[in-house]
Amino acid sequence: MTAAELPDGPAPSGAHDGAASGSEDGAELVRRLAGEALGDRSLQRLTDLATRLLECDSAQVSLVGDVQTAVAGTGLPPGGIGARLPLAESLCAVAVAADAPVVVPDAARDQRVSDRAPVRSGEVGAYLGIPLRVTGRPIGALCVYESRPRRWTDRDVALLRQLADSVGTELQLMALTAEYEAHRLRFELAIDAAGIGSFDWNLETGRLLWDDRMLALFGYERANFQETIESFAARLHPDDRERTLEALQTAVETVGEYDAEFRVVLPAGQTRWVRGRGRAVADDSGAAARLLGAGYDTTPQRQEDVRIARLLEAMKASFFSLDREWRFTYVNAEAERVLGASREELLGGVVWELFPAAVGSDFERQYRAAVASGDERLFEAYYPPPLDAWFEVRAWPTPDGLSVSFLDVSERRAAGEQARRSASRLGLVAHATTAMAASLDSRENEKAALQRVAGLLIPELGDWVIISLVDADGRMRDVASWHRDAERRDVVAAYAATRLAALQPDAPVLRALASGQSLVVPDVGAAVGRTLPPGPVSDAFSALAPRSAMTLPMTARGRTLGALSVYRSPDRPVPDDEDVATARDIAGRVALALDNARLYEQQRRLAEGLQRSLLTAPPQPDHSEIVVRYLPAMAVAEVGGDWYDAFVQPSGATMLVIGDVVGHDTEAAAAMGQLRGMLRGIGYRDSIGPAAVLAELDAAVQGLGMGTLATAAIVRIQQTAEERAAGVTRLRWSNAGHPPPLVLRPDGRMEELAGERAELMLGVDAGARRTETVVTVPRGTTVLLYTDGLVEGRDLSLDEGTARLRAALGELADRPLPELCDAVIERLRPEGLQDDVALVAIRLHPQD
Numbered sequence: 001m002t003a004a005e006l007p008d009g010p011a012p013s014g015a016h017d018g019a020a021s022g023s024e025d026g027a028e029l030v031r032r033l034a035g036e037a038l039g040d041r042s043l044q045r046l047t048d049l050a051t052r053l054l055e056c057d058s059a060q061v062s063l064v065g066d067v068q069t070a071v072a073g074t075g076l077p078p079g080g081i082g083a084r085l086p087l088a089e090s091l092c093a094v095a096v097a098a099d100a101p102v103v104v105p106d107a108a109r110d111q112r113v114s115d116r117a118p119v120r121s122g123e124v125g126a127y128l129g130i131p132l133r134v135t136g137r138p139i140g141a142l143c144v145y146e147s148r149p150r151r152w153t154d155r156d157v158a159l160l161r162q163l164a165d166s167v168g169t170e171l172q173l174m175a176l177t178a179e180y181e182a183h184r185l186r187f188e189l190a191i192d193a194a195g196i197g198s199f200d201w202n203l204e205t206g207r208l209l210w211d212d213r214m215l216a217l218f219g220y221e222r223a224n225f226q227e228t229i230e231s232f233a234a235r236l237h238p239d240d241r242e243r244t245l246e247a248l249q250t251a252v253e254t255v256g257e258y259d260a261e262f263r264v265v266l267p268a269g270q271t272r273w274v275r276g277r278g279r280a281v282a283d284d285s286g287a288a289a290r291l292l293g294a295g296y297d298t299t300p301q302r303q304e305d306v307r308i309a310r311l312l313e314a315m316k317a318s319f320f321s322l323d324r325e326w327r328f329t330y331v332n333a334e335a336e337r338v339l340g341a342s343r344e345e346l347l348g349g350v351v352w353e354l355f356p357a358a359v360g361s362d363f364e365r366q367y368r369a370a371v372a373s374g375d376e377r378l379f380e381a382y383y384p385p386p387l388d389a390w391f392e393v394r395a396w397p398t399p400d401g402l403s404v405s406f407l408d409v410s411e412r413r414a415a416g417e418q419a420r421r422s423a424s425r426l427g428l429v430a431h432a433t434t435a436m437a438a439s440l441d442s443r444e445n446e447k448a449a450l451q452r453v454a455g456l457l458i459p460e461l462g463d464w465v466i467i468s469l470v471d472a473d474g475r476m477r478d479v480a481s482w483h484r485d486a487e488r489r490d491v492v493a494a495y496a497a498t499r500l501a502a503l504q505p506d507a508p509v510l511r512a513l514a515s516g517q518s519l520v521v522p523d524v525g526a527a528v529g530r531t532l533p534p535g536p537v538s539d540a541f542s543a544l545a546p547r548s549a550m551t552l553p554m555t556a557r558g559r560t561l562g563a564l565s566v567y568r569s570p571d572r573p574v575p576d577d578e579d580v581a582t583a584r585d586i587a588g589r590v591a592l593a594l595d596n597a598r599l600y601e602q603q604r605r606l607a608e609g610l611q612r613s614l615l616t617a618p619p620q621p622d623h624s625e626i627v628v629r630y631l632p633a634m635a636v637a638e639v640g641g642d643w644y645d646a647f648v649q650p651s652g653a654t655m656l657v658i659g660d661v662v663g664h665d666t667e668a669a670a671a672m673g674q675l676r677g678m679l680r681g682i683g684y685r686d687s688i689g690p691a692a693v694l695a696e697l698d699a700a701v702q703g704l705g706m707g708t709l710a711t712a713a714i715v716r717i718q719q720t721a722e723e724r725a726a727g728v729t730r731l732r733w734s735n736a737g738h739p740p741p742l743v744l745r746p747d748g749r750m751e752e753l754a755g756e757r758a759e760l761m762l763g764v765d766a767g768a769r770r771t772e773t774v775v776t777v778p779r780g781t782t783v784l785l786y787t788d789g790l791v792e793g794r795d796l797s798l799d800e801g802t803a804r805l806r807a808a809l810g811e812l813a814d815r816p817l818p819e820l821c822d823a824v825i826e827r828l829r830p831e832g833l834q835d836d837v838a839l840v841a842i843r844l845h846p847q848d
Helices: 024-037 041-054 092-098 154-194 212-218 229-234 238-254 299-314 333-339 362-373 410-440 443-457 486-502 508-515 536-544 577-613 666-683 690-703 721-726 798-811 817-828
Strands: 058-064 068-074 102-104 126-134 137-146 197-202 208-210 257-265 271-282 288-297 318-323 328-331 377-383 389-398 401-408 464-470 476-483 519-521 548-556 559-568 624-631 642-648 654-661 710-718 728-736 742-744 750-752 773-778 782-786 837-844
Touching: 024 058, 024 068, 024 137, 024 154, 041 058, 041 068, 041 137, 041 154, 058 092, 092 102, 092 126, 092 137, 126 154, 137 154, 154 271, 154 288, 197 212, 208 212, 208 229, 212 271, 212 288, 229 238, 238 257, 238 271, 238 288, 238 362, 271 299, 318 333, 328 333, 333 401, 362 377, 362 389, 362 401, 389 410, 410 577, 443 464, 443 476, 443 577, 464 486, 476 486, 476 559, 486 536, 508 519, 508 548, 508 559, 548 577, 559 577, 624 642, 624 654, 624 817, 642 666, 642 837, 654 666, 654 782, 654 837, 666 690, 666 710, 690 710, 690 728, 710 782, 721 728, 742 798, 750 798, 782 798, 782 817, 798 817, 817 837
Parallel strands: none
Antiparallel strands: 058 068, 058 137, 102 126, 126 137, 197 208, 197 288, 257 271, 271 288, 318 328, 318 401, 377 389, 389 401, 464 476, 464 559, 519 548, 548 559, 624 837, 642 654, 654 710, 710 728, 728 773, 742 750, 742 782, 782 837
8 A cells, every 4th residue: 555545535424422432441451551652761662763754843642532642753843742632633543443554644634634723833844644553443544744744755655654553552561561560469369368379270281370378279399390381280089170171261262251150179088178260361462361360268157057968967957968879878857767778778778779769850960060069059849759749949059969958848839839720810800801802892892802812822721722792692603712722623613513413402502591600521521522514613622622611601691692611621620620710701701792892882873873963964955065074982891972064045145154162971972962953943044144143052052051161164056147157156164163264166176164363162251252254265175164173182282273274175185075975084084083073065056
């Protein structure tokens, strides 16, 4: 790469941050090195050499972390060494961020550095910087610069790169030295505080250095310690040697932590437990160069474990000890009782021979793992007859072998299993109840909810299930089924589709329906299978091959609404009382939800019928088309207060009315009927306009003491002979706090019939001033009046809903008016209505 090919363009993204500051470890390394490197003579000699070889004014070694710190330099102004510079003003930060040589012949014209303070001040006219890398990351730069522009040659770059390698080596050495000193200090403090021995293993020379405390732990004299890893391995217990040396090797290979606990065999034959911990230190290539650490005596802790075992022996807990050959060396009285053997029979015997069922079991796996790892194991396991019990076992290694204490926890596990089963059954009941909540929407969802319940019951209560319903005429039909095996679900469905016609009058499901009592059938093949006629139903039953079953009536409020039939295969026991109780609870909840849904649907239809009975069909004036729509809320069973009206005055003018009484109950519906009737009576007169109608209606509400609040909007469509000849029509309108009607002209323009300020709703102030406005529109215009349920809800703000209505009306303008009204409702409320919606629309067709 020539100097011309070196980076020369826009600064890399994030160059002002610096590479070292991009990581917390890098920034910390820079902070530590800055203290070590500041004013270092070796670095100073290298900067002197750089100025002479490159014949330049100044050279500088900078470390770049949170800020740039000049740690060495030649030709710097007074105070330059140790000076700090923000990264945004640092040229060396550009080199660190690029992690490549930065060649700047003319700093004032190079957009990477032209805005930096040394360039702006004229101190730097030309710059050449090489990044410095320590532990694999760029942490600073060696740079040379002059106050005037200068063209840097390939030779200049190569020379400075060589010098930068030397600077990096010096910094790497400083980092390793600082880290080593820090480790040494920590180990010395640990030794002084806790009597811990330290070690230093040089991986290049193989020399292993121990202090006096470590030598004493292993029973060595200084004179006979060979300072090799073999000397360490020679004192390790044979059973611990392999895993301990593997732990050392892993720390070396990964340049990571070393942690092991092992036994040391002293020259006199005693055994001592020692815990060793340390870490590997890497060289500049990243490979482990040394392993530093410490060791301490853990024998007292191990002896404490033995003391605890003896305490357990005195307690009512089973306890035994095994030697290294897995032979019993001690058994307490409780262990004799639980194991069903005397001490004479057990002592000296090999555990795997005396208890062959333990071979290959959790007992063997956990015992061997405890010995191999040197760690305690706590577990639960089952031993088959003759013990036939669950045990909670604690096994921990000792210098002589393994100690084991155990308790029979069969009763505790049985109680826990019973609690788990009860919790699962309660959860099943809760989930089934939640699933049935969906049936409140419609009869279509009723079947889906029952299908979800069927899926929930299996496999907790059985292997497959059929749910049946009784229609209003007393006929029974199977509506849902499920099998735990996905491949057999079609078979269950086929059986459910054909079984009712084939059942005998005394079939269990029919008897349960007739008696209202739950039935358990131990042998469903004998009770049902033998009575089925040959053909598809018998084939399906044979393929399913049930052994037992329980069938339960679904009863609510004294009415039997259906039945729940749960079947079990031969590999499962006959349903017990708890199974029946759970299934009965679910059947009752399903029945109650079904009955609630049906009652709700009846109330809903009654409410909707009452609401619609209060509204009438619109007139159809000459050359005009009027369409009305009323849709009740999906989830509300009460009548509401939304209404529309359209009538023709004696003069031929058409009145369109839309209104909404506050509330959703029978009082709101009654008030709506009264308001609608009074408004019709007031508005039928020829001479009266929309504003006067609303004013008189407001006075009547107050005068009659109705205490009703309502919004309403009235549009009067009228036309003179001259207007007819001109093909236009006048709209005279007034609004009492209602959403503004929309006018869609033939050319696509749309406007709201709204004043500058909204006027009061009805029932607030009978003396409130009512105004009306006149708008002239061409024939072909569509006018839409609507209630707020169309444009507002829990999931839709009024402004957003109005905007969506305008957009839909514009897109659907060319549709026939009935289609337009239906499509608008579908567009704005595709998920169903949260509130009642009433609308009335008129389209003014061209006249002959």
